[in-house]
Amino acid sequence: MLNIDRRWIFLAIGVVSIVPFLIGIGMPVSTTVEVENIFDYVNELGKDDAIFISFDYAPGTQAENTPMAIAVMRHALHNDVSVFLTANQPLGHGMAIGALHYVTDPAIPDFYESVSFEDWSALRDAGIVDKDELVSAWESEGNVLPEGCSGWIFEGRDYALLGYAPVFNLVILGMTNSIEAQYPQDAHGNSTGEMPMLRDHKSLREVDLALSCSGSGACVWWITYAREKIGMPVAFGVTAVMATDYYPYIQSGQIIGQMGGLRGAAEYEVLLYENGVTVTTGKAFTGMDVQSAAHLLIIFLIIMGNIAFFAGGFHKKTALKGRG
Amino acid sequence: MIVLVGGILMIVQYFIPHQYSQNIFNYYTEWAPIVGAFALILGVGSLTRVHSHKIRRKAKNWQFSWAVLIPLYGMPFFALIWPQSLWGGMEEPGIFDFVFMHIQVPIQATMFSLLAFYIASAAFRAFRAKSALATVLLLAAVIVMLGQVPIGEMLGRWLPETGLWILRYPNLAAKRAIMLGVGFGILATNLKIIFGVERNWLGGAGK
Amino acid sequence: MYETIGIWVGAFFTLAIYSFLYKENPLYRLAEHLVVGVSLGYTISITYDITLKPRLIEPLLAGSHWILIIPAILGLLYITRFIPSIAWLSRYPIAFLMGTSMGVSFPLTMKAWVLRQLEGAMAPLYVSGMNWSEVAGNIVLILGTLAALIYFFFSKPHKGLFFGTGSKIGIWVIMLGFGATFGFTVMGRISLLIGRIQYLLGDWLHIIK
Secondary structure (H helix, E strand, C coil): CCCCCHHHHHHHHHHHHHHHHHHCCCCCCCCCHHHHHHHHHHHHCCCCCEEEEEEECCHHHHHHHHHHHHHHHHHHHHCCCEEEEEECCHHHHHHHHHHHHHHCCCCCCCCCEEECCCCCHHHHHCCCCCHHHHHHHHHHCCCCCCCCCCCEEEECCCEEEEEECCCHHHHHHHHCCCHHHHCCECCCCCEHHHCHHHHHCCCHHHCCEEEEEECCCCHHHHHHHHHHHHCCCEEEEECHHHHHHHHHHHHHCCCCCEEEHHHHHHHHHHHHHHCCCCCCCCHHHHHHHHHHHHHHHHHHHHHHHHHHHHHCCHHHHHHHHHHC | CHHHHHHHHHHHHHCCCCHHHHHHHHHHHHHHHHHHHHCHHHHHHHHHHHHHHHHHHCCCCHHHHHHHHHHHHHHHHHHHHCHHHHHCCCCCCCHHHHHHHHHHHHHHHHHHHHHHHHHHHHHHHCCCCCCHHHHHHHHHHHHHHHHCCHHHHHHCCHHHHHHHHHHHCHHHHHHHHHHHHHHHHHHHHHHHHHCCCCCHHHCCCCC | CHHHHHHHHHHHHHHHHHHHHCCCCHHHHHHHHHHHHHHHHHHHHHHHHHHHHHHHHHHHHCCCCHHHHHHHHHHHHHHHHHCHHHHHHHHHHHHHHHHHHHHHHHHHHHHHHHHHHHHHHCCCCCCCCCCHHHHHHHHHHHHHHHHHHHHCCCCCCCCHHHHHHHHHHHHHHHHHHHHHHHHHHHHHHHHHHHHHHHHHHHHHCCCCC
């Protein structure tokens, strides 16, 4: 049995990963305090506040990290919180752009309609930067919110795609003094000095939260260079592989909470849905059925492998070899 | 000398709130990303050298080296002569965005997803409860795995609660101990580099 | 149309990579090489557009911030790495970044990795209102951290009451921690596969939402 061709095992995991999607059970996902803390914190923020969402991951881990970033981004935009999007690596920059596309895609529920920095320049020049006044003024110009849209988001007021900068740990350090000095322009070439959200939040000292969605140890930079230097609140959205390593940061209070893996993203989606922020859960929640089935298969394989190993007497053969 | 002066200067400036100290800090944080950006030259140069040698020598699978070199120089070409394709094209999709979203992302994401198959194979072939410690490891893993998925909650409330207890207490203790050790190691390495005791980072660039 | 073509191209490369599970083949090799070239090509373009152009080239061309010549020259010294006779010059930008980043991170790393963690390790065993699992957990937390530290201390033999018993308890705590990590690792790997299946079944074949 131990000599089974591994391609049969590959087939088994493939089948187990596909079938639950076709059946669509939708088992409930309960939430944990680590994720609830992030949700409650963002829920308290409003239109005078701002957060950073740092896309510190590459496409390899996007299945876990992107749903987290999108969930928090949707939550922040729902509360009219300004969102700065950054990335610690060039591929993360692409992930940030992809996430922005996703949140503004009319084909996906709970989408937002984006207004580019250039398009609302007249209103900006007229001094209209408050969100409610901006929406009224924008709609009075004849702009109509598309059907099913969750709201308008204005580049430079609701979000800014700052993007990637090299030696990102030092960029974080530099942003503790001035965000504009580190990002004189955003990724679209707009001058950050002219953005209302930069005028209201000049440095990280005036930003309310940094969420680092990371597939590597880069998230720790936010603790080292932002949290410890200026006391900025930090939250993590990390892959499951790394999630267990950062529980000490939660207990010591260095991070307010953590979303670990697809489960963490699913919990946040459930919280958004239950609190009426979104009309539906997202990809992470849908994937939890497959996660259940796959875990059962892995446990079954571990048990069967051990039974075959001990029943076949291989543990004795290994011991004998060792003595020889 | 540069490392010694730079290192001590940046440690000291942390404790000095004077404007001159802050100016040094500001210059450094503005210059470092610029210097760091040029480090790409090394990556591009190495990759070009390796693959152009492969093509010249007609080494095994040399044809695939073109698949490295063409996008390596082609993408910056599209970025420079067709810059609007660089911005992801929120209104107008471009070639640059296409290559990233529909070639880079699927390939890299799929390569990482292969690990799921290998971990399933390893679960059958390699994960053995050969000793009491290994058994404890596997048991903890099984409890945590079941506790993290919805089916675990359906099997019994104790599963996710026990899993979370393992994460928040013994796991935390172990990881904290490792973190403290690593933290001291980082500090020691930092000091060794600053004072020139550790020079491996210099590499083999000349004498 | 652009999106449809893109998704079909993405699906093609996804299946090309998955074909490796059966046997290595030229399609897999093509995708493997392509991803290396594309990622570095993308990196160069983004780095130039986001960093070098607004921070260096445009200020210099505008005739202001001439001091930026200094980091520019330091950065260009990287090129000397490919000229053996003057390759030693490439050490200057490396030294600049290494020394200064080591220095700037020293006090902050001390705070984040050591002091705060030591502070967190000194948790109260019992506070009014705690249930038994929390109290037991706090005992495990404090004693477990100490025991695990003793296990990793190799300057003394692991014998006697303190080092011997301590390291034995420590290894058990570490095994529990690694077991949790292993469980999460399995979860993480499966999650990456879930993402790809959602792409193939949802975005490509439209079988699921």
